[in-house]
Amino acid sequence: MKKDIPACPVEVTLMLMGDKWKILIIRDLLDGTKRFGELKRSVCGISQKMLTANLRTMEECMLVDRKVYAEVPPKVEYTLTETGYSLKTVLDAMAEWGEHYKRQAGA
Amino acid sequence: MKKDIPACPVEVTLMLMGDKWKILIIRDLLDGTKRFGELKRSVCGISQKMLTANLRTMEECMLVDRKVYAEVPPKVEYTLTETGYSLKTVLDAMAEWGEHYKRQAGA
């Protein structure tokens, strides 16, 4: 059962990706497809549990695509869907603001 | 003691405003100065404690300005600083994405 979608579009976005880990996962996936282990290493500080959990909900929300290869040892690749990739504008805005803030704070 | 600023600009932004309540507070303050009680009513579902706590840290990070009037009953006004207001670009991106997602999902 899906939660109902809030009226406010900001809240909608918040619901789908307003979460530290999700944002960092998206940030790293914007560079392209990554394997589970790669993400675990690149998303600094995330636990296996959190990574799995977040990837699962993002998959449900159609933000990422999960591709399992029938190999041993296992290989699973994660890729942003078109919808997921479109979050780039948000991430870009955040990155730009972060840069700006650092310049302010550093001065 | 301030936490040290992360290298990644996205993480910087996340650290300052990557929090459900902060984003909603900023969203509502983008319309202009508001009193404590007004915010409490407009940020749907927030408790007094959370509102106070979030406003305090946002004040520390120089995102909002707190103005106390020496009146009875007390009157306190909150306004976004220039830095705080500059988060509008991020909120706008989020709002736009949210709209887009709703159109997709609603179809």
Place this chain on the structure above:
DNA sequence: CTCAATAGTATCTTTTAGGCAACTATAGCA
């Protein structure tokens, strides 16, 4: 036969978030 590597689960513990209720100060008003 056993080990390594990957992508997870399962379980337990700790940390954090957040709600609830009570308390404060004080000018004006009935």
Place this chain on the structure above:
DNA sequence: TGCTATAGTTGCCTAAAAGATACTATTGAG
């Protein structure tokens, strides 16, 4: 005299989130 309204603070408590650790399956390599 006591009530009201506002913007808090403080303490207590619960529930949810996150972290740590151990475990699983599989198979090719040695």
